[in-house]
Amino acid sequence: MKTKTLGDSHSLEQIRQRFVEAAGHVTQSLGAGRVIGQVYAYLYFSRKPQSLDDLTKVLEISKGSASMSVRQLEQWGALRQVWIKGDRKDYYEALDSFGKILRKALLDLIGRRMEVGDGLLEQVEGLLEEKGTSTQPTQEDLEFVQKKIALIRAFRDRTQRIWDSSILTLLLK
Amino acid sequence: MKTKTLGDSHSLEQIRQRFVEAAGHVTQSLGAGRVIGQVYAYLYFSRKPQSLDDLTKVLEISKGSASMSVRQLEQWGALRQVWIKGDRKDYYEALDSFGKILRKALLDLIGRRMEVGDGLLEQVEGLLEEKGTSTQPTQEDLEFVQKKIALIRAFRDRTQRIWDSSILTLLLK
DNA sequence: TGCTACGTTCAATACGAATTGAACGCATTA
DNA sequence: TAATGCGTTCAATTCGTATTGAACGTAGCA
Structure with missing residues (x-):
C-alpha cells in the first residue's frame, strides 16, 4: 500500500502531489490552514469521491483535521457530500466554481480579520x-x-x- | 512624562491610539507584522518627525523592532528620513501616497508568498x-x-x- | 440492548513567525 | 584616541494559531 488513487501512473500521481503541496501553501498564506488547500486539491484531482479516512491516510493528517477542513470547505461551497449506499462513511467530491468558492472564502477570511x-x-x-x-x-x-x-x-x-x-x-x- | 505628542488633548491622543491599534491589526492580517502598521500610523498622526527612540517609548517596542519596521516602511515608500541638524538621531515622517504604498507593500508581501x-x-x-x-x-x-x-x-x-x-x-x- | 464504526469537538500540543535584546560596528565629539 | 550615542543585526525567545488526538455522541447492525 504505497501509492493509491488515480491509476498507477507515477507522473500523474506526481502532478497531483505537486498541486496538493502548492494549494497548501496558497491557503496557508491566505490565513486558512495548510490542510484546507491540501484537502481541496486532493479531492479536485480525484476521480471518485473520497472519505475522511482516505484523506487522513493520503495527506497524513489527523481525523480531526480532516473533519474540520471538510466542513470549512463545504461552507465555502467547495465540496459536495456524496452518499454511497451500503457504506457508512461520508464521501466528498470537489466542486469547481472557483470564482464562487474564492469569493466566499475571501469574504469569510477577511471578515474574520477586519472586525x-x-x-x-x-x-x-x-x-x-x-x-x-x-x-x-x-x-x-x-x-x-x-x-x-x-x-x-x-x-x-x-x-x-x-x-x-x-x-x-x-x-x- | 505620561502622555507625549500631539498637544495635550486627551481625545485627540485617544484617536491616534485607536488608529495605531487598528493599523496594527490591518498589517498583521496582511502578513506583515503588527508593529509595521503601528509605526506608520503613529508617524502619520505626528506633527513632527519622530526618532527611533520615540517609537520604542510610545509604542513600547524594542529598538530592533523599531529599526526593522522603519526600514521596511522606507522600502515601501511610506516614510521619509529627516535630518535635524545638531541631532545625531534619525528622524522619520510618514508620507501619504496610500496608493503607491499599498501597491508596493502588497506586491512585496504577495511575491514573498507565491514563489x-x-x-x-x-x-x-x-x-x-x-x-x-x-x-x-x-x-x-x-x-x-x-x-x-x-x-x-x-x-x-x-x-x-x-x-x-x-x-x-x-x-x- | 449492546456493539461497532464512524464523525465531531475541544483542550493540549506543536509549530512557525514576530519580536526581543545583547553584541556589534560606525559615526561624532572631546 | 578614547568615549559616547546612535542604528543594525541575528540568535534566542515569545506568542499566536494550526493541528492533533483522546473522549464523546450517534447511527446502523446483530
Whole structure:
C-alpha cells in the first residue's frame, strides 16, 4: 500500500502531489490552514469521491483535521457530500466554481480579520463632531487630525468602490 | 512624562491610539507584522518627525523592532528620513501616497508568498506534453488531469487580468 | 440492548513567525 | 584616541494559531 488513487501512473500521481503541496501553501498564506488547500486539491484531482479516512491516510493528517477542513470547505461551497449506499462513511467530491468558492472564502477570511478596524473611521468622525464645538483641544491640533482623517477616508472610499465592483462581481461570473 | 505628542488633548491622543491599534491589526492580517502598521500610523498622526527612540517609548517596542519596521516602511515608500541638524538621531515622517504604498507593500508581501506555486501550471503542462506521446499512463487518466488543469488555467488567466488591470493600476493613481 | 464504526469537538500540543535584546560596528565629539 | 550615542543585526525567545488526538455522541447492525 504505497501509492493509491488515480491509476498507477507515477507522473500523474506526481502532478497531483505537486498541486496538493502548492494549494497548501496558497491557503496557508491566505490565513486558512495548510490542510484546507491540501484537502481541496486532493479531492479536485480525484476521480471518485473520497472519505475522511482516505484523506487522513493520503495527506497524513489527523481525523480531526480532516473533519474540520471538510466542513470549512463545504461552507465555502467547495465540496459536495456524496452518499454511497451500503457504506457508512461520508464521501466528498470537489466542486469547481472557483470564482464562487474564492469569493466566499475571501469574504469569510477577511471578515474574520477586519472586525477591529471596521467602523473606526465613522466612530472617530463622530468623536470629532462632538469636539468640534468644545474648545478643549487646540484649534491647530483639531484641524491637523481632521485633515489627516479626511485623507484616509478619501482613500478608503475609493478603494472600497474598486474592491466592490471589480473583484467580487468579476469573481462571481 | 505620561502622555507625549500631539498637544495635550486627551481625545485627540485617544484617536491616534485607536488608529495605531487598528493599523496594527490591518498589517498583521496582511502578513506583515503588527508593529509595521503601528509605526506608520503613529508617524502619520505626528506633527513632527519622530526618532527611533520615540517609537520604542510610545509604542513600547524594542529598538530592533523599531529599526526593522522603519526600514521596511522606507522600502515601501511610506516614510521619509529627516535630518535635524545638531541631532545625531534619525528622524522619520510618514508620507501619504496610500496608493503607491499599498501597491508596493502588497506586491512585496504577495511575491514573498507565491514563489512556491508560481510557474507550477507551466511546469505541469510541460510534463503533460512529454507524457502525451508516451503511453505509460492510461489514456483516461491523462485526459482527466488535462481537463482539470485546463480549468485551473482558465481561471488563473482570468483573475490574473482582473488583478493586473483593476487593482494595481487603480491603486497607483 | 449492546456493539461497532464512524464523525465531531475541544483542550493540549506543536509549530512557525514576530519580536526581543545583547553584541556589534560606525559615526561624532572631546 | 578614547568615549559616547546612535542604528543594525541575528540568535534566542515569545506568542499566536494550526493541528492533533483522546473522549464523546450517534447511527446502523446483530
